[in-house]
């Protein structure tokens with residue numbers, strides 16, 4: 001992994017890519033036939049996944065708008081996938097408050113694609129890196145070029161921690177320790193509890209997925225001060241259209257929340 005970008009020679013173009021599958025579920029145009037077939041399989045294995053993906057992306061947009069209102073102007077989107085439908089730089093631009101944005105992903109194909117998508121967007125980069133190494137992420141040349149570590153930062157972790165087995169506490173600490181007071185952590189995570197009539201379902205195709213308990217997911221925000229309404233079902237987090245969104249809660253239980261980094265004691 002280097003700043004010249006991903007090694008596409010290692011990419012299997014015949015296999016589906018999770019980032020492109022998500023883009024397809026969101027209604028984006030950045031997928032191949034193999035991804036769309038995989039999305040169909042995923043939906044048959046995990047009914048409700050499409051709505052959950054939409055709700056999670058909507059939550060991310062609302063969180064970004066909230067942070068822009070608080071004066072945050074730089075964002076690190078970890079496990080970003082493709083910066084297509086409702087991506088951070090689009091939300092910021094649409095709100096008239098352009099931001100500095102870095103998209104980080106471990107998938108070389110997704111990052112190559114993302115780099116192409118943001119090549120003309122100022123102060124925006126897509127970087128190949130493993131989010132499990134916060135030090136390497138922050139030291140990355142392109143991250144350093146876009147993100148000022150002395151300014152408040154919005155770190156986004158939407159639907160990516162299920163890709164990481166325990167322990168993840170040290171990973172979160174690695175980011176929180178590098179974020180100045182006034183920074184925020186936005187997180188969305190599906191739970192193993194709360195599924196209608198069944199235990200948590202994971203896809204055979206997209207294993208391994210870690211579905212954490214409600215208590216374990218709540219604990220992810222232990223080190224930050226939660227912005228109201230706290231950690232709630234993803235559609236309930238400051239919905240733009242409260243009645244409609246709450247009534248249509250996904251059958252895939254996802255918890256979401258936004259927390260403010262505390263000043264050092």
Ligand SMILES: C[S@@+](CC[C@H](N)C(=O)[O-])C[C@H]1O[C@@H](n2cnc3c(N)ncnc32)[C@H](O)[C@@H]1O
Nearest residue numbers: 019079080081105106107130131158159160163
């Ligand atoms: C389900 S997608 C979520 C995409 C987006 N955050 C969203 O909410 O729609 C998970 C993404 O995380 C990426 N990912 C998985 N493990 C990662 C890691 N260790 N470091 C960086 N990205 C990772 C995958 O490649 C994939 O693009």
